[in-house]
Amino acid sequence: MAKKIIITIDGWSSCGKSTLAKQLxxxxxxxxxxxxxxxxxxxxxxxxxxxxxxxxxxxxxxxxNIALEFVFNPNSNNSEILLNDxxxxxLIRDMLVAEKVSDVAAIREVREFAxxxxxxxxxxxxxxxxxxxxxxxxxxxxxxxxxxxxDNAVRVQRRFKELYEKxxxxxxxxxxxxxxxxxxxxxxxxxxPLRKAEDAIELDNSNITxxxxxxxxxxxxxxxxxxx
Numbered sequence: 001m002a003k004k005i006i007i008t009i010d011g012w013s014s015c016g017k018s019t020l021a022k023q024l025x026x027x028x029x030x031x032x033x034x035x036x037x038x039x040x041x042x043x044x045x046x047x048x049x050x051x052x053x054x055x056x057x058x059x060x061x062x063x064x065n066i067a068l069e070f071v072f073n074p075n076s077n078n079s080e081i082l083l084n085d086x087x088x089x090x091l092i093r094d095m096l097v098a099e100k101v102s103d104v105a106a107i108r109e110v111r112e113f114a115x116x117x118x119x120x121x122x123x124x125x126x127x128x129x130x131x132x133x134x135x136x137x138x139x140x141x142x143x144x145x146x147x148x149x150x151d152n153a154v155r156v157q158r159r160f161k162e163l164y165e166k167x168x169x170x171x172x173x174x175x176x177x178x179x180x181x182x183x184x185x186x187x188x189x190x191x192x193p194l195r196k197a198e199d200a201i202e203l204d205n206s207n208i209t210x211x212x213x214x215x216x217x218x219x220x221x222x223x224x225x226x227x228x
Contacts, residue, residue, distance in 0.1 A: 004126035008135035011148030014159040017130040025128040035131035040092035041083040102185035133192035145200035
């Protein structure tokens with residue numbers, strides 16, 4: 001029986017981290033964990049309950065009322081997130097959540113809460129997890145770490161296409177501004193800022209197809225599983 005490893009995929013917004021992670025997990029028969037969905041679900045809860053992000057007591061109290069879980073949906077063939085037993089997979093993709101998620105994810109207490117849950121999920125190995133600090137903070141000893149990047153213009157177009165399907169009123173300028181804001185917050189936050197782990201392999205997917213990308217990463221993964 002092949003040994004199981006932990007694969008981390010970090011990188012900038014709209015580089016296709018989740019898409020690659022899902023494909024890779026499926027090919028390897030691993031569990032996919034969308035860490036970004038966890039932060040988005042927490043953000044949704046905070047928005048619904050008018051939690052003041054500047055008030056630590058409010059934040060800590062709110063986190064005690066949050067239970068997150070991933071379930072497999074055979075219809076979408078994906079893992080989807082439950083917030084207190086409610087499937088919020090589509091609600092968390094809203095622009096309102098996107099505009100606040102980086103601010104929420106920058107809060108120390110929120111990150112500690114999410115990281116503890118993520119580490120529990122990795123105890124049995126055999127997982128692919130994507131995010132901003134998975135290879136640096138959550139699983140610093142992961143066997144395979146990937147850091148994804150792409151040209152800014154490519155990322156803006158990808159994000160615009162994704163959001164336009166849900167909101168035809170969205171403008172390319174709004175998407176560009178949102179990405180720039182998230183990049184700045186993610187890379188400048190005090191707790192676990194976005195950065196490439198020293199032992200991560202950089203993957204620039206500006207000019208390769210999803211199929212080429214998957215084959216490349218599968219080659220890296222199978223090499224690590226074989227102990228190379």
